[in-house]
Amino acid sequence: MSQPLPLTTVATAATNETTAKIPTQSATMITANTNDLVPTLTTQHSPQLRATEPTSASATTLHGNHRIWNILRPSGELASMGPLKAGRARPGVHRFDPRCFESEEDLLVELALLGVARIPQVHRIGPADLLVHGYIEGETLAAHRPPGTPLTSRQLRQLMDRFAGLAAIPPASLELVHGCPADARPHGSREFLRGLIRFTRRHVYAVHRPELHGLFGRLGLHAGVLAEDGPLARAANRLTHRPFCLLHGDLHRDNLIVARADGALWTIDWELALLGDPVYDLATHLHLMGYPAAQERRVVERWATAVTGSLPGAADGLEEDLPRYRAYKRVQSVFTDVIRQAHAVRAAAPDEVVPRLSRAVDVVTTVLRNAGDDLGLDETPSPAVVESAYASLRHGAAWPVPR
Structure with a gap:
């Protein structure tokens, strides 16, 4: 029935x-x-x-x-x-x-x-x-x-x-x-954005760093941008509160x-x-x-x-705060796409490696270029650098774990 x-x-x-x-x-x-x-x-x-x-x-x-x-x-x-x-x-x-x-x-x-x-x-x-x-x-x-x-x-x-x-x-x-416990919920817009940044630091960057630390390093990615006193968190501290x-x-x-x-x-x-x-x-x-x-x-x-x-007040401070949230989204997309593309390249069948690498280069180069200022990159890695970094994943190259 x-x-x-x-x-x-x-x-x-x-x-x-x-x-x-x-x-x-x-x-x-x-x-x-x-x-x-x-x-x-x-x-x-x-x-x-x-x-x-x-x-x-x-x-x-x-x-x-x-x-x-x-x-x-x-x-x-x-x-x-x-x-x-x-x-x-x-x-x-x-x-x-x-x-x-x-x-x-x-x-x-x-x-x-x-x-x-x-x-x-x-x-x-x-x-x-x-x-x-x-x-x-x-x-x-x-x-x-x-x-x-x-x-x-x-x-x-x-x-x-x-x-x-x-x-x-x-x-x-x-x-x-x-599903979130009442004592773990954010109180106000500043806590909300800080919570998003903390999630990306703890559950994205930190979770995947042991496996992909070398890739992160070659692409210029580090935890500082996601730190509690980093640029995104400092921007969060200036948000206007909205309901x-x-x-x-x-x-x-x-x-x-x-x-x-x-x-x-x-x-x-x-x-x-x-x-x-x-x-x-x-x-x-x-x-x-x-x-x-x-x-x-x-x-x-x-x-x-x-x-x-x-919802009166929902758009308060929009002009100043929308760019702050968009900066976080650009950074979040970098870590998301870098990790997803790494797994896709590693999992590719032999006859799929070339198109997978090409796709990874296109995606990762684009997100790095879009978020270069937010990440504090002096220079965005070139497509050749990105391709070399991802090709190394297939060849089993190992990098020393940073201390």
Whole structure:
């Protein structure tokens, strides 16, 4: 049997981003760990739930940064649910961002109960209580409007509605599913940014340094930029305090779906959602979206109007503080991409090494160039230096551990 979670239809019935005060106790109905979802979906979940018959490998499987998704086509009494997707954690995925919510499904249900529109529904299927998302048929905004191209006026309006809706959701309304202990939560914008910097220092740089210290050294990367008294932390100490709200944390073109039915923008991939300073969500969005310069300026102006209407004070100090958050995002991207590319090069099959190296050089050279001033680099490593550093990973070259 199938039992959709109560009130998840609110997510598709709502037509705007208003927030209602609705009791959140029902979210406790979702307790399964989605990391345990099986990769192959069988009749143990429901005889009327089957994987899409693939015309190609990509027709039935989607690969995100954090999960692999199987696309399902219900039949029989489940057919009215439409296409679904079930996810499992990608093996060996490293964390580069902090998280406030242990379960994306818990958060999605709470948002549905709060009346948030255009987000995936969550269902429980069969006796094994498989958790699945409604699958939004359409294409990503990246496919529709690639980075570097402007959004349409309708798309921009819908994005501003999304930001306004996020600003209208206070942390207290998500207390039931908030995974951070109360005594570990930041109090104010300064603590919030310092916490992000500390996470990158402890859980990204320090975790990967034993393995990649030589690569870091050859690229001019060191912990000083992330230090408690480093340049990013000093910038954090000058932030204006703003009221906290829900942040998507990863709102970019691949996480926005243009619905085939009506062209509306749906927001997916809430795994990196946070409760914190709304300017951080804007900085992350701008960092990832690749707006043309003229449209980016309009986005900032319209964002300030949108969020202030929902949360007075949300845009206070924006002109001074947005560059401070964007500097952190540039530095964070350097460590994230340097590490990801290192693992990709090391894991490449022999016939994939050359394209993998080429990709690593392109990605890493770009992020280093973008963040050179933030990192305090006197000179950005050349493509030849980057290629040599990554090629050494394949050859097993060892560098002495710095003392």
